[in-house]
Amino acid sequence: MAEILSKSPDYRVLRRLTPRTEFAPCDGQATKTGILLDVETTGLNTAQDEIIELAMVKFDYLPDDRIARITDVFSSLNEPQHPIPVEITELTGITDEMVLGHRIDPDAVSAFVSDAVIVVAHNANFDRKFAERYWPVFERKPWACSATEIEWRRHGFDGSRLGYLLAGAGLFHQAHRAIDDCRALIEILATDVPNQVRSAFAILLERARRKTIRIWAEQSPFDLKDVLKRRGYRWSDGSDGRPRSWYIDVDEVNQVVEVEFLRTAIYLKDVEPRMQIMSAMNRFSSRL
Structure with missing residues (x-):
């Protein structure tokens, strides 16, 4: 039924995102390492609020800037000094009970990102400030913002929010945790942009490399x-x-x-x- 509807100009079919690890064959080509990062926090103040979850997806990409494969995943909760605000729990699903006793190991974070040559976040203006405050290793890494450094509307999408991008690609996902958003984002970045002969990730890197x-x-x-x-x-x-x-x-x-x-x-x-x-x-x- 879904296949029949998808062939009609009167309907659009959205399919649930099925996470995958392989995107493009390497065929012996040299690759570079990138990181997708997302943080959940107790608020929007990047100087005072606290991280309650860090999620990262490590991936290899090819010389033509196509994403090849996911190589590792990092996900960890962190107990803040103060109770998580009710509105944050409603937004993220993360409760005080879930984070109780959890700490994000700074050595594990540094080891995970050590070989990365680019860090991507879907709101880097927010995520980078938090990440650098907690882990100085991120000060020494180049960053790119997949929300603002790609002109999504010009490429036919309804906006830069992750849900809009997924819908534009015929997908949807249940956004409960940071790692889910990372997996959804890498799917979008690995996809060729409409009317382009290259991936969204390639467009992002071209923009990020410019001064x-x-x-x-x-x-x-x-x-x-x-x-x-x-x-x-x-x-x-x-x-x-x-x-x-x-x-x-x-x-x-x-x-x-x-x-x-x-x-x-x-x-x-x-x-x-x-x-x-x-x-x-x-x-x-x-x-x-």
């Missing part, structure tokens, strides 16, 4: 904030030590154009805005 420039529009006129927002600028409230200012991240090749925009449309004078060079080594890190 970007963070440009700060400090002390910009308040009445031009909507102009900045429409152009893609985001607001930093200064609570994390960064400037209290609007800012934007642009590719290195667009740096001159963006500075000229600030000079002619915002400040109306010759200015040299604060700029920071970012790469996969420091992008999404609280050290930036």
Whole structure:
């Protein structure tokens, strides 16, 4: 019945994701090692809240940036110093009883990621800050964000949330734990993007390898904030030590154009805005 429905233009069939370990044959080719990472936490404050679960999937990928196979899996709970908030338990399914007495072994984490040349998270701006706070090994690894460094809507998906991506690929999964999300994400990244001849992971790596420039529009006129927002600028409230200012991240090749925009449309004078060079080594890190 499902097969018949899938052939009709009036229906879309979603199939439950069946986790697998093999994606593309190696055929003797040299491979590199990557890590998919997801953390569950007691809240959204990356400087104060605590990790209650860490999940990682280790995989090999080929010279053409196709994912070849999963080679190992890491999943561990961690008991926080304070009770898990009710809303977090409702969201993650993780209770105080489940984490009681559990600790994430830092040596085991370091050993697991030691040979990885890239760490991927579906919200690296969140996950990286937590991971670096707990395990310094992640400060020395390049990171990529599968949620923001692929233009999913341009490739025909409804959004960047994992559920949307799975549905776009004709799949669904029961998202209960971090490891389930990691397995779902690797399925998406291993899939060829519609109208492309390469995988989502290849597109992600191409973007992650490029340098970007963070440009700060400090002390910009308040009445031009909507102009900045429409152009893609985001607001930093200064609570994390960064400037209290609007800012934007642009590719290195667009740096001159963006500075000229600030000079002619915002400040109306010759200015040299604060700029920071970012790469996969420091992008999404609280050290930036």
